[in-house]
Amino acid sequence: MPHAPDHSTHPFAQIPELLAARAGTIRNWLAEPITKRLGMQVLIIVVGAGIYGATLGLWRSPLQALYVAIKFPLILLLTATFNAGLNGMLAQLLGLKVRFLDSFRLIVMSFATAALILAGFSPLTLFALHNAPPLDDPSAATREVYSAILLMHVVAIAFAGVMANVKLFQSLRSLAGDRGRAQFILLAWLGGNLLLGGQFVWNLRPFIGAPFLPVQFLRPTAFEGNFFEGVYHAIHRLLTS
Amino acid sequence: MNDTNQPPQLPSPHAPPPTPAPLGEETGDNDAIKRPTDAVESMLRHPRRLIHQLSQTGGGSLILMIAMLGVACAIVYGLVIGSFSGGTQWWAAPVKLAGGLLVAGLICLPSLYIFACLSGSSARLIEVAGLVFGLILLMTLLLMGFAPVAWVFSQSTSSVVGMGVLHLGFGLVALFFGMRFLRQGFAWLNTPFSSGIGVWMVIFTLVVVQMTTALRPIIGTADTFLPTEKKFFLVHWVEQMSGDSNYARSTER
Numbered sequence: 001m002p003h004a005p006d007h008s009t010h011p012f013a014q015i016p017e018l019l020a021a022r023a024g025t026i027r028n029w030l031a032e033p034i035t036k037r038l039g040m041q042v043l044i045i046v047v048g049a050g051i052y053g054a055t056l057g058l059w060r061s062p063l064q065a066l067y068v069a070i071k072f073p074l075i076l077l078l079t080a081t082f083n084a085g086l087n088g089m090l091a092q093l094l095g096l097k098v099r100f101l102d103s104f105r106l107i108v109m110s111f112a113t114a115a116l117i118l119a120g121f122s123p124l125t126l127f128a129l130h131n132a133p134p135l136d137d138p139s140a141a142t143r144e145v146y147s148a149i150l151l152m153h154v155v156a157i158a159f160a161g162v163m164a165n166v167k168l169f170q171s172l173r174s175l176a177g178d179r180g181r182a183q184f185i186l187l188a189w190l191g192g193n194l195l196l197g198g199q200f201v202w203n204l205r206p207f208i209g210a211p212f213l214p215v216q217f218l219r220p221t222a223f224e225g226n227f228f229e230g231v232y233h234a235i236h237r238l239l240t241s
Numbered sequence: 242m243n244d245t246n247q248p249p250q251l252p253s254p255h256a257p258p259p260t261p262a263p264l265g266e267e268t269g270d271n272d273a274i275k276r277p278t279d280a281v282e283s284m285l286r287h288p289r290r291l292i293h294q295l296s297q298t299g300g301g302s303l304i305l306m307i308a309m310l311g312v313a314c315a316i317v318y319g320l321v322i323g324s325f326s327g328g329t330q331w332w333a334a335p336v337k338l339a340g341g342l343l344v345a346g347l348i349c350l351p352s353l354y355i356f357a358c359l360s361g362s363s364a365r366l367i368e369v370a371g372l373v374f375g376l377i378l379l380m381t382l383l384l385m386g387f388a389p390v391a392w393v394f395s396q397s398t399s400s401v402v403g404m405g406v407l408h409l410g411f412g413l414v415a416l417f418f419g420m421r422f423l424r425q426g427f428a429w430l431n432t433p434f435s436s437g438i439g440v441w442m443v444i445f446t447l448v449v450v451q452m453t454t455a456l457r458p459i460i461g462t463a464d465t466f467l468p469t470e471k472k473f474f475l476v477h478w479v480e481q482m483s484g485d486s487n488y489a490r491s492t493e494r
Contacts, residue, residue: 020362167359
């Protein structure tokens with residue numbers, strides 16, 4: 001008897017499933033060999049976050065758009081990879097009964113969800129940039145316009161991050177069978193990912209790019225200081241100015 | 242004792258609304274939409290049929306038909322807008338209105354699909370695209386209905402701001418009915434109305450109103466087809482309303 005084609009493995013068929021994150025689907029995906037979907041999910045991160053990253057840098061220049069299209073997915077992939085061991089251990093310690101590598105797969109799924117949401121927003125951010133004055137025009141690009149564009153990106157990225165974590169929490173709750181445990185695991189993963197992700201953001205700056213500084217892939221001071229020092233100095237300047 | 246004079250039971254005000262019958266199970270749902278007149282009639286009288294037909298074979302050509310109808314209706318209303326200033330606006334206003342609405346739909350389609358999926362919808366991209374272009378078709382059909390009223394006003398006033406307010410009012414009414422269609426469509430596609438879809442409606446409204454500023458002038462006249470200065474729609478509107486002296490010197494309205 002001929003077998004019906006398995007539509008669930010079609011590269012694009014998993015996009016709505018990934019966004020819906022139904023408990024049964026995630027469970028089935030974790031039961032499959034890692035090679036079956038991981039490649040597609042990494043591709044979603046590269047393309048989705050890359051497209052959004054390009055709209056981040058495009059206000060400064062097309063070259064900056066290209067740089068950020070490379071750097072933005074890189075932050076997600078580096079964070080997931082460098083924290084894979086830690087997240088796997090935390091999951092085991094906090095009582096999530098999945099294989100070690102499944103923690104990595106769950107985080108990649110959540111990053112792919114965020115990348116998809118950001119890709120969906122990118123035509124809107126592009127339209128907003130089209131309606132904003134050029135960044136290198138000091139007479140038109142006022143502080144208010146810069147703040148509005150920055151705020152738009154913060155809201156879009158925050159929304160994608162929150163939604164991706166809501167979906168990750170749904171999966172964790174189903175896998176852990178206990179709301180409290182799922183919350184604890186999510187918080188532990190978030191803590192580690194924010195710590196490392198924040199530092200990668202610092203190292204790989206600039207993203208929007210200041211108009212008075214040259215377009216560069218990395219700043220010469222990329223590996224000087226860290227994200228949290230930067231935040232501390234910014235708050236200190238704000239309070240003492 | 243049997244009380245045979247019991248009054249009929251009124252439905253409880255807290256009773257849940259009746260669940261719509263699945264698509265394809267109501268009379269007329271399965272009638273194929275072959276001609277543009279069928280599509281217009283379905284949109285106005287039987288939108289369920291349109292949504293159901295989108296998920297059938299040939300859904301892609303139906304979307305194309307809906308989009309082309311939307312463009313045609315927008316061109317008709319655009320001609321009425323263009324009649325206010327005449328000259329190049331006879332062709333520029335229809336082109337900008339039709340093009341602007343199509344681009345707004347295309348810009349917002351990916352985010353609507355994402356929001357629908359996040360709500361747990363099983364609607365396919367083609368169905369969501371059908372809803373977006375259906376929304377645009379319904380908007381432009383309604384605008385075409387308003388066209389005679391708009392034309393009468395455009396022949397009686399020389400105020401660009403007055404005509405702008407009138408067209409904006411008609412546009413918002415059309416948008417309201419378009420959004421109602423979208424909401425109904427998602428209900429028929431078994432997608433619960435979520436705050437995400439509500440946020441999308443706000444985003445679409447903002448994109449459409451910003452498009453009126455990005456493509457200005459649509460009502461008045463200017464030396465260039467598109468504006469040379471980029472502005473947020475609220476800034477543009479406030480400048481127009483207050484008759485800003487610097488702005489009034491410019492011919493670009």
